[in-house]
Amino acid sequence: MGPATTLHMLLGAVVGWGILSPLAKKRGWAPGPVDDWGTGSKGWIVWVSLAIMLADSLVSLGWLVLRPLIFYGRIWIPRLWQHFRTHSWRDAFTTSPLDKTGYTALGSSSHAKTSPPEPDAPPSQLISTRITIIGLILSLGLCILSVHVAFPGLIPVHLTTLALFLALLLSIMGVRALGETDLNPVSGISKLTQLLFALVTPTTGPAARNAVIVNLLAGALSESGALQAGDLLQDLKTGHLLGASPAAQFWGQIVGSAVGAVLSALVYKLYTRVYEIPGGLFQVPTGFVWVFTARLVTGRGLPPMVGRWAAGAGALFALSTATRVAGMARKKAGRGGGWWVDWVPGGIAVAVGE
């Protein structure tokens, strides 16, 4: 985590605690003691930070989806257009646009010319597709089963399946972002999932009692999926660079995950038995962010004046993230003028510091 990120975090802390918090307390928007999550300014600034996180993740993940579409669209759309124009309707659907019958410009395929691909592991050391598919189905089934054993009757099966499906999609996006920027946007991903789920969970009627829990569970599934995908990606890449066998790594990761799941649950129970959580040393601010998000998207109210401040902060940081993304793209393309990128605060760093 370089000096740029930590200075952005310092900026976030100064703005949050030095400016917003006294403002909220003086103007009476958050009248309670500062330490209180419900009526105090500590809870008030969480909403602003939430808006910044949402804005940042929407912009950066949206760009992540848009960029390959633009890149490949620029190549394929003219080709497809030409294909449909030069063939009769019947031929257009029977021949493939991949056959190059006309002239193509010399430079059109040169963008794909990169350095020769790194040598891959020999096939005996790779995990076969069969194992991947069987493992995927088994692990998805295990996940749905454990959710329904641990939280009986609270979340319907189709919503769990939807959450898992979203987790799969969003973890691909998170892994791409991680690979390109070395930061896994898991908090943004979980907030996005909570937002999406708010559109599908019923907020009125008998099933609405569990709306907050359903929302929290969905966010948890997608965030943990993206987090673990990112960690495994980094391990596998390190192994690839060192020449390790991916098959051995894979089985090691399975053993590690199994042991880790049990161990972390035990340690959690130990911690909650010994210390009082939340309170004192363990403030768990992130836990409150999750609950606030769940309550917000399922329609509970906002503290006074939060709406416009949060919206303003969100808009400001959407702009700032867009600027950063554009600057990074310029830096990567090698065109000059990328020096100012580090000075533009990035939304996630200011809001959370992760």
Place this chain on the structure above:
Amino acid sequence: MYNVPSFTLARALGGLLSWYWRRWRGREETPVVVLASGLILGEGLCSIVNLALASARVPHL
């Protein structure tokens, strides 16, 4: 933004230290990374020791 300032100040200090090391002293990044990993590991181990002591109801300092 909502983390306690002590947490954020510590991180900012670490970032500035790393900047000083790289820019002013012009040294490699590796010793700083190793130092950081050591600090994190040490804090983790100490918190486990803390946990054990707290569960044995040893009064805090």
